[in-house]
Amino acid sequence: MTVAPTLPGAVTVRAPAKVNLELRVGPRRPDGYHDLATVFQAVSLHDEISVTRWDEWQVVPTGTYAALIPTDGDNLAVRAAKLVAEQWDVDEKLSIRIDKDIPVAGGMAGGSADAAAALLACDQLWGLGLMRDELAELAATLGSDVPFPLTGGNAMGSGRGDQLAPVLARGTFHWVFAISDVGLSTPAVYAECDRLRDLTGSATDMPEPQVSPELMGALRSGDPVALGAALHNDLEPAAFSLRPDLKELRDAGVEFGALGGIVSGSGPTVAFLTESHEASLDLSVSLAAADLCRDLRRAKGPVHGAHVVGAPRT
Numbered sequence: 001m002t003v004a005p006t007l008p009g010a011v012t013v014r015a016p017a018k019v020n021l022e023l024r025v026g027p028r029r030p031d032g033y034h035d036l037a038t039v040f041q042a043v044s045l046h047d048e049i050s051v052t053r054w055d056e057w058q059v060v061p062t063g064t065y066a067a068l069i070p071t072d073g074d075n076l077a078v079r080a081a082k083l084v085a086e087q088w089d090v091d092e093k094l095s096i097r098i099d100k101d102i103p104v105a106g107g108m109a110g111g112s113a114d115a116a117a118a119l120l121a122c123d124q125l126w127g128l129g130l131m132r133d134e135l136a137e138l139a140a141t142l143g144s145d146v147p148f149p150l151t152g153g154n155a156m157g158s159g160r161g162d163q164l165a166p167v168l169a170r171g172t173f174h175w176v177f178a179i180s181d182v183g184l185s186t187p188a189v190y191a192e193c194d195r196l197r198d199l200t201g202s203a204t205d206m207p208e209p210q211v212s213p214e215l216m217g218a219l220r221s222g223d224p225v226a227l228g229a230a231l232h233n234d235l236e237p238a239a240f241s242l243r244p245d246l247k248e249l250r251d252a253g254v255e256f257g258a259l260g261g262i263v264s265g266s267g268p269t270v271a272f273l274t275e276s277h278e279a280s281l282d283l284s285v286s287l288a289a290a291d292l293c294r295d296l297r298r299a300k301g302p303v304h305g306a307h308v309v310g311a312p313r314t
């Protein structure tokens, strides 16, 4: 493909982190995957991806967690950009600047957000005019958590979590995220979940995973107290088994007044829902004083999915 001279020289896209409000995990399938029923909420921790034409592929990490991401072809943003180039026959290489503000390996789908952002940025840079469903299809080939950050808001995920359906919701929710020093590997947490289920025999005759009516009702009414009570994560026992300190952290946050506390996805980030912005400030202060985690971040949700922004964050 030849590039028209009117196309932009650089594009910056911002994409959000997610928290799983509910994560129900079905039994291990013969292919090793698990069917999921989950509800995602996009929250206001963002990565920014800027793409520029370059004479070789390169990743330039910046921001809070810059030191923790791969800078070679394993980076999910590079994989996403190369996939677009290959599918649409674009003979160009890119410099990809990643301003990393989403915790890495924290169960907040930061790598997936970067991949989603890179898909949209390449579409804009190369003037491909892709439809949202074409982008979502590409996203699903990169990973089951990649379609959601394109959409943002609140969404229900089924299959491997990649088949999204909109969720009726109102209101804004206020979160505190307690960030760990060390990440947890998603495959290791699923393996521990299977091991614990085998030990207890609970995997046999397990029903199809389904999102609870209580959680959907809480979102529909925008009621944070009801949502706090309905938060649920089937991976939590596995995350607690691998990292008992996370249970201590969750229990402390709830004791300090959170409406609910839950391991985010496969962890180790623990997400606390609070009543208001002020309550999230108070909870952050109490958790910081207890010294049970490396870092605390406040955020609100839901927020929009991946979108083009004017200029890179400075």
Ligand code: ATP
Binding pocket: 068, 069, 070, 074, 075, 076, 077, 098, 103, 104, 105, 106, 107, 108, 109, 110, 111, 112, 114, 115, 145, 183, 184, 186, 265, 266, 267
């Ligand atoms: P999920 O919630 O989807 O399970 P996560 O939030 O636990 O994901 P990520 O931050 O996406 O985890 O990182 C998982 C691994 O992916 C990291 O250990 C890292 O080496 C690799 N990775 C590749 N590209 C990126 C990227 N752009 N940002 C972060 N991690 C990346």
